[in-house]
Amino acid sequence: MIQVGTIQKAYGKGGELVVRLWDNFPENPKDIYGEPLWVEMDSLATPLFVGSLQSLGTSKAVVVFDDFESEQRAAMLIGKKLYSKNPQQPQEQTQDDWDFLVGYKFMDTTSGVKGEITDFIGNELNPLMEVTTGGEAYFVPVADELVEHLDERRRTITMNLPEGIFDINEQ
Missing domain, CATH: 2.40.30.60 (RimM)
Known part of the structure; x- marks a missing residue:
């Protein structure tokens, strides 16, 4: 420490x-x-x-x-x-850095959508997490700059996603 x-x-x-x-x-x-x-x-x-x-x-x-x-x-x-315990050191991000979020509660501040992270797709070029809400599954991009708040103790993540992410299933 x-x-x-x-x-x-x-x-x-x-x-x-x-x-x-x-x-x-x-x-x-x-x-x-x-x-x-x-x-x-x-x-x-x-x-x-x-x-x-x-x-x-x-x-x-x-x-x-x-x-x-x-x-x-x-x-x-x-x-x-x-x-x-975690000194500020730049670390290279790996695909496994995000899969711990499976099971976390999810909220998007842009759309107000709430759900649960049910899967992580570790594509090198475009990592995604699957968010399930209201019986529908959505793929959400994974990037540090989209995360507003991550609380490991409460197992929640709040993101600020681009508009329209959750409208894709309706088209």
Whole structure:
């Protein structure tokens, strides 16, 4: 694990905390949702899931951690160092990087379509996932830039797909 920040102080009464972010903290806050950050509590590595994060300039953020949404609970974290198991390293993407999504709940913010990912088609040139909704199956392109939010803990993915993707079956 590598240190990615330090919890400095409380910031309000709803469990908000000011966190000093190190340079190796993910640049895109969406990258940390669904992935735990870690603190040491009672000599044990304890996972913390980010409920919300709001940037305060370039090196600080206001963070609320799931299950620490009260002033009293959040106070337990003040002064703790934050760690990440996954340092930000560019990695080559393989076809198998997406097949773990089978079984995840799916939502498209463009069309409002909700469903479940039922298959992954690992074509090198055009990887697709099959989304089943309302008894119909649709093929959805797989690309990082289309993903708005991925939550591995809740097994959900929210995407922003081009208009018309779900109209194809109607033609």
